[in-house]
Amino acid sequence: xxxxxxxxxxxxxxxxxxxxxxxxxxxxxxxxxxxxxxxxxxxxxxxxxxxxxxxxxxxxxxxxxxxxxxxxxxxxxxxxxxxxxxxxxxxxxxxxxxxxxxxxxxxxxxxxxxxxxxxxxxxxxxxxxxxxxxxxxxxxxxxxxxxxxxxxxxxxxxxxxxxxxxxxxxxxxxxxxxxxxxxxxxxxxxxxxxxxxxxxxxxxxxxxxxxxxxxxxxxxxxxxxxxxxxxxxxxxxxxxxxxxxxxxxxxxxxxxxxxxxxxxxxxxxxxxx
Amino acid sequence: xxxxxxxxxxxxxxxxxxxxxxxxxxxxxxxxxxxxxxxxxxxxxxxxxxxxxxxxxxxxxxxxxxxxxxxxxxxxxxxxxxxxxxxxxxxxxxxxxxxxxxxxxxxxxxxxxxxxxxxxxxxxxxxxxxxxxxxxxxxxxxxxxxxxxxxxxxxxxxxxxxxxxxxxxxxxxxxxxxxxxxxxxxxxxxxxxxxxxxxxxxxxxxxxxxxxxxxxxxxxxxxxxxxxxxxxxxxxxxxxxxxxxxxxxxxxxxxxxxxxxxxxxxxxxxxxxxxxxxxx
Numbered sequence: 255x256x257x258x259x260x261x262x263x264x265x266x267x268x269x270x271x272x273x274x275x276x277x278x279x280x281x282x283x284x285x286x287x288x289x290x291x292x293x294x295x296x297x298x299x300x301x302x303x304x305x306x307x308x309x310x311x312x313x314x315x316x317x318x319x320x321x322x323x324x325x326x327x328x329x330x331x332x333x334x335x336x337x338x339x340x341x342x343x344x345x346x347x348x349x350x351x352x353x354x355x356x357x358x359x360x361x362x363x364x365x366x367x368x369x370x371x372x373x374x375x376x377x378x379x380x381x382x383x384x385x386x387x388x389x390x391x392x393x394x395x396x397x398x399x400x401x402x403x404x405x406x407x408x409x410x411x412x413x414x415x416x417x418x419x420x421x422x423x424x425x426x427x428x429x430x431x432x433x434x435x436x437x438x439x440x441x442x443x444x445x446x447x448x449x450x451x452x453x454x455x456x457x458x459x460x461x462x463x464x465x466x467x468x469x470x471x472x473x474x475x476x477x478x479x480x481x482x483x484x485x486x487x488x489x490x491x492x493x494x495x496x497x498x499x500x501x502x503x504x505x506x507x508x509x510x511x512x513x514x515x516x517x518x519x520x521x522x523x524x525x526x527x
Numbered sequence: 528x529x530x531x532x533x534x535x536x537x538x539x540x541x542x543x544x545x546x547x548x549x550x551x552x553x554x555x556x557x558x559x560x561x562x563x564x565x566x567x568x569x570x571x572x573x574x575x576x577x578x579x580x581x582x583x584x585x586x587x588x589x590x591x592x593x594x595x596x597x598x599x600x601x602x603x604x605x606x607x608x609x610x611x612x613x614x615x616x617x618x619x620x621x622x623x624x625x626x627x628x629x630x631x632x633x634x635x636x637x638x639x640x641x642x643x644x645x646x647x648x649x650x651x652x653x654x655x656x657x658x659x660x661x662x663x664x665x666x667x668x669x670x671x672x673x674x675x676x677x678x679x680x681x682x683x684x685x686x687x688x689x690x691x692x693x694x695x696x697x698x699x700x701x702x703x704x705x706x707x708x709x710x711x712x713x714x715x716x717x718x719x720x721x722x723x724x725x726x727x728x729x730x731x732x733x734x735x736x737x738x739x740x741x742x743x744x745x746x747x748x749x750x751x752x753x754x755x756x757x758x759x760x761x762x763x764x765x766x767x768x769x770x771x772x773x774x775x776x777x778x779x780x781x782x783x784x785x786x787x788x789x790x791x792x793x794x795x796x797x798x799x800x801x802x803x804x805x806x807x
Contacts, residue, residue, distance in 0.1 A: 272652045272689075296610035296620060303619045332608045334572030334579070343579055344572070376548040376789060413788045416548075508689040509652065 256493040258486055258526050263466075263519070264289035264324035265500040267298050270511045275299070276315060281512050283319050285519055290321050291499035292362065294328035294355060301328055301355055309361040316362075323364040324497035325406065325463055328355035330370050331414060337390035338372030338383040338417060345386060348372070352394050360401045366463060366497075368439055369394065369405050371427065373415040380416045387417050388430055395433050406439035406463035411447060420448035425459045437462030441501065443469035446480055456492040464494070465501045466522070472503040474514040475521035482525045536806050539744075540565035540600050540779040541795060543574055544752075545787040551575065552591060557792050559595050561799060566597050567779040568638065570604035570631060577604060577631050585637035593639075600777045601682065601741055603644040604631040607690055613666035614648030614659045614693060621662065624648070628670050636677045642741060644715070645670065645681040647694035647703065656692050663693050668707050675711040682715040682741045687723050687750060696724035701734045715741040717781070722749035722760055728768035742769065744778040744802065752783035754798035755805075763805040778802075 265287060270278040275298040282290060292312075294301050299312060316323060328351070329335075337352065339345040352369065359367040369391065374383025391407070398405050407427065412419040418427055424438050437460040440452065446469055455461050466485065468478030475482055489498075500518055507514035541563040546554040551574040558566055568588075570577055575588060592599050604627070611624040628645070635643040648666065650659020667683070674681050683704065685694050694700050700714050714735045721731065731739055744766070745751075746758030755762050769778075780798050787794035 272649065272692075274651055277651075277653060297612070297615060297617055300610055300617075300620060300623075302610070303623060334576045334609065336573065339573060341573065341579075344576075347579065373548060375550055375553070377550075377553055413548075413785055505689045 255490050256495065258489050258494070258498070260523065260526065261288045262496070262498050263287060263500065263522060264291040264497045265515055266291045266293045266327065266502070268293040268295065269502045269504070269507045269514060271295065271298070272508050273511065275312065278511070279315055279319050279321065281515060282321060285516060287519070288320070288322060289324045289497060290316060291325045291327055291497065292316070292323055292364075294326060294358065295333070299358065301351060301358065304354070304358055306361065309358050313362050323362055325366040325368055325499060326355065326359040326362055326364050327368040327499070328352065331410070336372040337394075338374055338387035340374065340383065340386070345390065349390050349393055353397055356394065356397050356401055356403055359403050365402060366404050366406055367398065368408055368463065370408050370410055371415055371418040373417055376416055384417055388427065391427070391431055391436070395431065395435050399433075399435050403435070404462055405436050407436060408439040408441055408465070409444050409448070411444045419444060421445070421450040421454050421458065428459055439463040439465060441465035441467060442480055442485060443467045443472050452485060452488040452492070456488075456494075461494070461496070463496055464489070464498050466498040467501050468518070472501055474502050474507065475518040477517075482521060486525045536803055537564065538776070538778050539563065539799070539802065539806070540567045540777045542567045542569055542603075542779055542781050544569040544571065545782045545784070545794060546791040547571065547573070548788050549791060551588065554791075555591055555595050555597060557795065558597055561796060563799065564598055565600045565777055566592065567601040567603055567777070567781070568592070568599055570602060570634065571608070575634075577627060577634055580634070582633060582637045585634045589638050599638060599640045601642040601644060601779065602631070602635045602638055602640050604628065604634075606644070606646045607686075612648040613670075614650055614663035616651065616659070616662075621666070625666060625669065629673055632670065632673050632677050632679050635679045641679055643674065643679050643681055644684055644741075646684050646686055647691055649691040649693055652692055660693055664703065664706055667703065667712060668709070671707060671709045671712040675709065679711065680740065681712045683712060684715050684717050684743070685720045685724065687720055695720070697721075697726045697730045697734045704738070713738050713740045715739065715743070717743040717745070718760065718762070718765060719743075719745050719747040719750060719752060722747060728765055728772070732772040739774070739776070741776050742774070742778050743781045745781050752781055754782055754787070754794045754801070755780065756797060756801035762802065766805050
């Protein structure tokens with residue numbers, strides 16, 4: 255057993271999108287947090303417009319608040335990005351977006367970046383889309399390896415992707431790619447929806463990141479029905495030493511993001527004990 | 528059922544947003560299958576993302592629509608999911624957003640419709656809105672000039688409070704329309720935004736009159752972008768009120784809840800059947 259530490263908790267800025275990045279970072283300091291999972295989305299980290307100078311500014315803002323970057327997570331679900339797209343121009347642009355995201359991760363000084371598999375059209379068999387996703391992942395991993403960055407592949411909700419939406423499919427992709435750079439990001443919301451468990455994931459594949467979220471719908475801890483105490487116990491049982499990203503992602507929290515984060519942190523502090 | 532004689536099924540239009548896990552052709556075929564003659568085309572990935580397409584691609588999409596004898600009533604480039612914000616404080620975001628909408632006005636003309644939906648953008652929520660309002664107004668004026676030259680009218684749609692702090696109700700909509708005062712910029716009504724703001728159909732028609740050119744009919748609780756019947760808004764009552772104001776425009780069903788994504792036809796058909804019972 256190894257106790258989960260508050261220093262492993264890394265909130266995300268995704269539900270602070272109506273406020274500037276600095277506002278979010280100040281909130282982390284206010285709540286005595288030591289790590290951040292940086293969501294790469296506008297207006298905080300607009301990936302397509304990012305320059306070396308703009309990324310350095312972001313890094314400085316984070317570093318001067320003594321925050322560690324747990325993971326860089328470019329927005330790829332809401333944005334027009336799909337590495338498994340059947341239209342070559344859409345897929346090529348998506349790959350380029352993620353290759354640039356790797357450069358940003360590198361300049362930020364983090365060694366972990368999140369990635370998702372994309373999707374094929376739902377009225378078609380996923381075979382071809384699966385291949386396109388795998389090949390895109392391989393291209394991205396090749397560059398990640400050069401930069402010394404690990405990738406963490408997140409299974410999605412079934413309504414978001416027909417490729418990877420449970421543990422078995424994640425394992426299949428990890429096995430097929432078989433790269434030391436690639437692990438799995440277990441998000442507790444799609445995990446619970448798929449009927450998988452943390453124990454299954456830890457037993458069967460390499461977990462290199464976790465999104466510890468209440469659900470359904472990525473709500474703040476306390477607003478959903480998922481078993482936080484059980485998750486903490488299981489993480490301690492498997493001696494998980496990585497980061498726990500807090501992805502609070504629901505439009506009801508946009509107006510007052512601090513309130514949602516504070517509530518989630520209170521529940522986690524109580525659960526860790 | 529109500530007694531109006533003007534508002535009919537022929538005013539309804541289907542939208543493709545919740546078909547985003549299917550191809551554009553699949554959506555168009557569904558509209559034909561369900562005998563829906565009108566569409567409002569959502570310009571979003573992967574159906575029509577303006578950054579990925581040329582004007583000749585837009586012409587090809589127009590042929591796909593016309594070859595199915597569908598009537599395009601409005602073009603709606605995605606406004607909220609992506610990085611665009613015409614009122615952004617950061618010059619690079621603002622420039623990207625203006626380029627996006629300027630190109631989309633050209634796409635509108637190429638698609639063969641003269642209406643394009645537009646929203647205000649937003650300012651940071653902890654700052655006074657006066658500067659963001661000015662940026663939005665200047666941006667909208669530039670876009671309205673471009674629209675005028677392209678034979679396009681922009682339809683300004685109020686947003687919900689978690690989407691924007693600028694135009695979120697009938698008063699702010701009217702104020703912006705008056706400040707810009709151009710024929711190429713008109714107002715529209717979204718039932719959910721109206722209900723969330725506490726406005727009424729009467730408020731909208733009294734404020735905009737004949738300048739109310741387009742309506743989104745969707746259900747909500749009151750928020751959401753739900754199929755008619757999936758929420759708790761009094762849609763039949765709204766339709767009767769809209770009818771009483773002798774509205775002749777279209778009623779688009781802008782379904783956008785992500786739980787409709789796996790089986791978009793089902794949600795569309797449910798909405799259509801429910802609203803058809805209220806019209807005739």
